Amino acid sequence: MLSPDIIRKFLIAAASSFLLAGPVAASSYDDALNSARMGDTRLLVDLLSRGIDPNTVDSSGNTLLIIAAREGNAETVAALVAYRPRLDYRNLTGDSALMLAALQGHEKVVDVLLNAGAPLNHAGWTPLHYAAFEGRLAVVERLLRAGADLNLLAPNQSDALMLAARNGHIDVVRKLIEAGSVLDRKNDAGLTAEEWARSRGNTDIADLIAKARKAR
Structure with missing residues (x-):
């Protein structure tokens, strides 16, 4: 076949x-x-x-x-x-x-594209995953306003927060936390956003996530 x-x-x-x-x-x-x-x-x-x-x-x-x-x-x-x-x-x-x-x-x-009704939420990688991965804050904000789902997972079981945290995009991380991202979810490597950030040397982001988790 x-x-x-x-x-x-x-x-x-x-x-x-x-x-x-x-x-x-x-x-x-x-x-x-x-x-x-x-x-x-x-x-x-x-x-x-x-x-x-x-x-x-x-x-x-x-x-x-x-x-x-x-x-x-x-x-x-x-x-x-x-x-x-x-x-x-x-x-x-x-x-x-x-x-x-x-x-x-x-x-x-x-x-x-958003005004035309382009789909935001679907299986696999999504526009929000891509924007978070690259640290495109203005795009992330647009996607969230349009209804992008924070809880959708990429093929590696990472959400947008994890991807932004991994790559050191603190402004995007802050925005995603404010929008209500889950803070203790684990990806397929068993890492949370905080743990992934810390493993990459992004300690400022890891500390930000830890502080947000305690405040919830």
């Missing part, structure tokens, strides 16, 4: 072949991908109006929306949203447009 990854790659290749076989030329396909990457909104809108599928994907399974979001092209993302692409689509590594925008700290892109 073929693996899910092989099947997905086959479907992507088939979709691309269908696109190129249709009325839109191969050059237009490449132009669409490049315009999403470079933030050439005018060209991309022209291509979309001529029939390019807004869910067109590259060889890595990145849709036009994912590419534009990853690169921080907020205007292009907003233009794409008007063509109703799949907001929940994930590339071959499992990343959505909102996840990559959160990871990179593209605040304006995050705003556009």
